[in-house]
Amino acid sequence: MKYTIEKTEQYTLIEVLVDKIDTLKTAQLKSDLTTFHAEGAKSFILDFSAVKYIDSSGLSAILLANRLCESSNGLLVLCGVCEAVMKLITITQLQKVINILPTKEEAIDAVFLNAIEGNLEDEN
Numbered sequence: 001m002k003y004t005i006e007k008t009e010q011y012t013l014i015e016v017l018v019d020k021i022d023t024l025k026t027a028q029l030k031s032d033l034t035t036f037h038a039e040g041a042k043s044f045i046l047d048f049s050a051v052k053y054i055d056s057s058g059l060s061a062i063l064l065a066n067r068l069c070e071s072s073n074g075l076l077v078l079c080g081v082c083e084a085v086m087k088l089i090t091i092t093q094l095q096k097v098i099n100i101l102p103t104k105e106e107a108i109d110a111v112f113l114n115a116i117e118g119n120l121e122d123e124n
Helices: 023-038 056-070 083-091 104-123
Strands: 005-009 010-016 044-047 076-079 100-101
Touching: 005 023, 010 023, 010 056, 010 104, 023 056, 044 104, 056 076, 076 104, 100 104
Parallel strands: 010 044, 044 076, 076 100
Antiparallel strands: 005 010
């Protein structure tokens, strides 16, 4: 699967550059998410601006990313989600457990806010 990756201390931004996330493409994404997490990534931002279709295997990759983030007190944020993909997310009720924001900038802000809240909780 084609995507760009931007790694910072606070997050790993994965900008997906394909219009379909299906079974053929999901295995690589899951593998890379697991590798990034093992290398220390706590929070992921998945930019789906180019994605027009996602199937159940793609949703399972999102759930994997969410589990990885939760296990390290990080945050998963989806951004740039089109109407068709959002419809499937809503049908499966994933919007109740996944953070979805309109833009990359808002997603980055959410990750920083989550990190600040985590630091405050650690101090108490």
